Amino acid sequence: MLVTTGRALAYTLLLPLTAGIGLVHLVVVLLSVLTTVNLVGVPMLALSLVAARGLGTVNRRLARALLGARVTDPAPFRPGKGLFRWMGAALVDATGWRAVGHALIRIPAAVLALAAAAGLWGGGLILLVSPVWRLVPDGWPSAALLAPAGLALLLLAPRGLRLALAPERLLAGTLLGMSASETRIRRLEQARAFAVDDAVARLRQVERDLHDGTSARLVTLAMSLGLAREELDLAHHPGHLERARELVGGAHRDAKETVAELRDLIRGILPPALDQGLETALATLAARTPIPVRLHTDLPERPDPSIEVVAYFCATELLANVVRHSGARHAAVDVRGRDGRLTLTVRDDGTGGAVAGAGSGLRGLAARVGAVDGAIDVRSPAGGPTVITVALPFRI
Amino acid sequence: MRIVIAEDAVMLRDGLRMLLTARGRDVVAAVGDGEALRAAVAEHEPDVAVVDVRMPPTHTDEGLQAAIRIRRDHPNVGVLVFSQYIETRYAAQLLADGAHGVGYLLKERVADVSDFLSALDRIAGGETVLDPEVVTQIMGASRRAETLVTLTSRERDVLALMAEGRSNTAIAGALFLSYGSVEKHVSQIFAKLGLPPSDNDHRRVLAVLRHLQA
Numbered sequence: 235m236l237v238t239t240g241r242a243l244a245y246t247l248l249l250p251l252t253a254g255i256g257l258v259h260l261v262v263v264l265l266s267v268l269t270t271v272n273l274v275g276v277p278m279l280a281l282s283l284v285a286a287r288g289l290g291t292v293n294r295r296l297a298r299a300l301l302g303a304r305v306t307d308p309a310p311f312r313p314g315k316g317l318f319r320w321m322g323a324a325l326v327d328a329t330g331w332r333a334v335g336h337a338l339i340r341i342p343a344a345v346l347a348l349a350a351a352a353g354l355w356g357g358g359l360i361l362l363v364s365p366v367w368r369l370v371p372d373g374w375p376s377a378a379l380l381a382p383a384g385l386a387l388l389l390l391a392p393r394g395l396r397l398a399l400a401p402e403r404l405l406a407g408t409l410l411g412m413s414a415s416e417t418r419i420r421r422l423e424q425a426r427a428f429a430v431d432d433a434v435a436r437l438r439q440v441e442r443d444l445h446d447g448t449s450a451r452l453v454t455l456a457m458s459l460g461l462a463r464e465e466l467d468l469a470h471h472p473g474h475l476e477r478a479r480e481l482v483g484g485a486h487r488d489a490k491e492t493v494a495e496l497r498d499l500i501r502g503i504l505p506p507a508l509d510q511g512l513e514t515a516l517a518t519l520a521a522r523t524p525i526p527v528r529l530h531t532d533l534p535e536r537p538d539p540s541i542e543v544v545a546y547f548c549a550t551e552l553l554a555n556v557v558r559h560s561g562a563r564h565a566a567v568d569v570r571g572r573d574g575r576l577t578l579t580v581r582d583d584g585t586g587g588a589v590a591g592a593g594s595g596l597r598g599l600a601a602r603v604g605a606v607d608g609a610i611d612v613r614s615p616a617g618g619p620t621v622i623t624v625a626l627p628f629r630i
Numbered sequence: 631m632r633i634v635i636a637e638d639a640v641m642l643r644d645g646l647r648m649l650l651t652a653r654g655r656d657v658v659a660a661v662g663d664g665e666a667l668r669a670a671v672a673e674h675e676p677d678v679a680v681v682d683v684r685m686p687p688t689h690t691d692e693g694l695q696a697a698i699r700i701r702r703d704h705p706n707v708g709v710l711v712f713s714q715y716i717e718t719r720y721a722a723q724l725l726a727d728g729a730h731g732v733g734y735l736l737k738e739r740v741a742d743v744s745d746f747l748s749a750l751d752r753i754a755g756g757e758t759v760l761d762p763e764v765v766t767q768i769m770g771a772s773r774r775a776e777t778l779v780t781l782t783s784r785e786r787d788v789l790a791l792m793a794e795g796r797s798n799t800a801i802a803g804a805l806f807l808s809y810g811s812v813e814k815h816v817s818q819i820f821a822k823l824g825l826p827p828s829d830n831d832h833r834r835v836l837a838v839l840r841h842l843q844a
Contacts, residue, residue: 442689449714449737450639456741457645461652464743 238302239392242399245300246351249402252293253344256337259289263334280321283330287311290333290410297406301399305411328413336409343401350398351391358387425605432602443499451492458485505546512542516549516567523553526564533571537628544606545569545578548624551599552580560584560620571628578624586618599624606630631754632676635660636667636693637712638685646680646740653747662686664696671700671707677754678731683713683720694720701727708753712737716763725758733759733795752795759795766790781822788815 263282269275297303311330313323324330361384412420458481465478500506507515513531520527536542549567556565562584570577588596589612600610607627614620633655637643640662647657659670663685671679679700685692697709701724708731711724721734733753739761740746749759781789784805791801802812 445684445714446639450642453714453737453740454641454645456738457642457649457743460741460743461649 239395241300241302242392242395243351245296245399245402246347246395248296249344249348252296253337253340256289256293256340259285260334260337276325277321280324283324283327283334284311286330286333286337287327290329290336293333293336294406294410297403297410301403301406303403303406305407306417308410308412309416332409332413336405339409340402340405343405347395347398347402350395354387354391354394358384358391360384361387421604425601425607428601429605432598432605440499440503443502448492448496448499451488451495455485455488455492458482458488504543508539508542508546511536512545512569515542515546516569519546519549519553520567523565524557525562527553528564528566530567531569533569533576535571535628537571537576537626538630540630541576541606541626541628544602544608545576545624545626548578548599548603548610549580551595552622552624555588555595556580556582556584556620559588560586560618562618562620574628576626576628578626579621581621582619584618584620585616586614586620587616588612588614588620588622596622631678631750632656632658632674633750634658634667634670634674634676634679636662636664636670636679636685636696637682638662639682642737649740649743653743655747655750664692667693667696668700668703671704675704676707678708678710678750680710680712680750682737683711691720694723698723698727701732705730708732708750708756710735710750710753710759712740716761716767718764718767721760721764729758731756731758734764735759735761736763749795757795758793760793762790762794764793781819785815785819785822788812789819792816792819 259282263279263286266275266279266282270279294305294307298305308329311323311327313320361380364380364384462478462481462485465474465481468474469478505515505518507518512533516529516531520529537545553565553567556562560582562582565580565582568577568579568581596610596612603610603624603626609625611623611625612620613622633650635643635646635650635657637646637660643660643662647660650657658674658676661667661670667679667681679697681693681697681700683691683693693713694711697711700707701709709724710733711720712735713720714737716734716736724732724734731753733749735746735749739749752759787805788801791804796804798809798812798816801807802809805812807815
C-alpha cells in the first residue's frame with residue numbers, strides 16, 4: 235500500500251517532465267508536418283516519429299513499473315535497408331503515431347493527476363497546520379474543525395490519487411502497448427508455432443510407438459519363429475518337436491498381443507470411428523472409459539473434420555484426466571452445436587482442484603484449442619465437481 | 631563365446647538372451663542403455679557386444695556412440711550394431727576407425743537364426759559384417775556418384791557380398807561363378823576404386839569404405 239502510493243506519487247511528480255517533453259516533441263512533430271510541403275519536413279517527421287517510439291517506451295516502462303499498468307511491448311521497429319526505406323517505415327509506423335497521439339491526449343490526464351496530488355496532499359497539509367501558523371483569516375471555522383479536515387484529506391489522498399491516475403494508466407495501456415491487430419497477429423503466430431510443434435511432437439510419438447512397440451514385438455516374433463523352424467528341422471530327434479510347439483505357441487501369443495497393441499496405437503493416431511462422425515467416436519470412447527460416462531450429443535450438422543478431431547482429442551484427454559486424477563465415479567460428456575459454435579462439456583463428480591497450469595495436460599489442450607480459435611473454460615473448485623467446457627468454431 | 635547385450639526393449643532383450651543361451655552362447659550381461667553397456671564391457675571384456683542404436687536417455691544414437699567408444703577403448707571386443715533401420719552415415723562412422731571385428735545388421739536378421747549366429751562368430755573372429763541393406767543403400771547412392779558408375783552390375787554384386795564379409799569362395803558359391811572369375815572381379819573392383827595392391831584382406835573392407843564415403 236505504502237509502496238504503491240509512493241510509486242504513484244513518484245509517477246505524478248515525474249509528469250511535468252514526461253508530459254512536458256511530450257509536449258515539446260508534439261511541437262516538433264507539428265512543425266515537421268507543416269514543413270513537409272517543401273520536403274525538409276519529411277526526414278524530420280520520420281526522425282521525430284522514431285523518437286516518439288522512444289518516448290513511448292519510456293512512458294510505457296514508467297506506467298508499468300510505477301502504476302502497475304498492463305502494457306505489452308509493441309513489435310520492434312524493423313525498417314528495411316537504406317535511408318528511404320527507413321524513412322518510409324518510420325512515416326507509416328503505427329506505434330510511433332500512437333505514441334504521438336498519447337503525448338497529445340495525455341495532457342488533460344496529466345493535469346488531472348497533478349491537480350489531484352497538489353490538492354490532496356498540499357491542501358491537506360495546509361489545512362492540518364493552519365491552526366498553528368494562523369494561515370486562515372479570522373472568522374473561519376475554528377482550528378478544531380480545520381485540522382481534522384486536513385487529516386481526513388491526507389488519509390484519503392492515496393486513494394484519490396490512484397483514482398486520478400486511472401486515465402493515465404488507461405491511456406498508456408491503449409496507446410503505448412500492442413495494437414489490437416498486433417495482438418491478433420501475435421496470437422496467430424503463437425497458435426501457428428504451437429500447431430507446427432504439436433504436429434512434429436505427434437509424429438515423433440507415433441514413430442517412437444511404432445519403433446519401440448510394434449517393431450520390437452515383430453522382431454521378437456520373427457526370432458521365435460526362426461528358432462521354431464530350426465527346431466522343426468531337427469524334429470526327428472527327441473524333444474525338438476515339443477520345443478518347436480512351445481516356440482510357435484509363444485509366437486502365436488505375441489502376434490495376437492501385437493495386433494491388439496497396434497489397434498490401440500491406430501486409435502491413438504486417429505480413431506476410425508471418427509469417419510462416421512463425432513457422435514459415434516465419442517460413444518466408443520465413452521464405452522471404453524473405465525467409469526460410467528453419460529453421453530449426450532446434439533449436433534444439427536457435422537462440423538469440419540478437423541474440428542471433430544480436435545473435439546474428440548479434447549474429450550479423450552479430459553476423460554483420461556477424470557479417470558486418472560479426479561477419483562470420480564461418474565462422468566458426463568455433452569456436445570452441442572449452436573450458432574456456428576460447438577461446445578463440449580465434460581463433467582465429473584470427483585474431488586475437483588483441476589488447474590490449467592503446467593504439466594496438467596490442460597495447458598496443452600488449451601493451446602491446441604486456441605490453435606483453431608477455440609477457448610477452454612475450467613471450473614474445478616476444491617472438493618469438486620469439475621466442469622470443463624471447450625468451445626470450438628464449427629468451421630475452421 | 632561371451633556376449634554382452636545392450637537393448638532397451640525388454641522383450642527383445644530377453645528374447646535375444648534366450649536365443650543366444652539356447653544356442654550355447656554365454657550372455658554375461660544384458661543392459662538397457664549406453665552407460666551401462668560401457669560399464670559391462672569394461673567389466674566382462676566379452677568377445678562381442680550386441681548394441682541397439684537407439685537407447686535411453688536420448689533415444690537417438692546413444693548405442694552407436696557407445697559402440698564407437700568401445701571400439702576405441704576395447705579393440706579386442708567385437709561390436710555388432712543392431713538396429714531397426716539402416717543409415718549409411720552410421721555405418722561410415724562405425725567403420726571410420728577401421729573395420730576389424732565390427733558389424734551393422736538390421737534387427738530382423740535375427741529371424742534367420744543360423745545366419746545371425748554365424749555373423750556373430752565372424753565378428754568375434756575379427757571380420758566385418760554389413761547388412762545387405764547397407765550395401766543396397768550404398769549402391770543406390772553410388773549410382774549417382776561418378777567414381778562408382780564404372781562398376782559393372784556383376785562387380786556390384788561381388789562388392790555387395792564382400793561388404794557382407796564373405797570370402798571369395800563363398801561369393802563364388804553364392805553367384806554361381808568359378809573361384810577364378812570372382813578373383814578377377816575383385817581385382818577389377820580394387821583397380822577401379824583406386825586401391826593399390828597389397829597382400830592383405832583389409833583391401834576388401836577398404837573397398838566397402840570407399841563406397842561408404844562416396
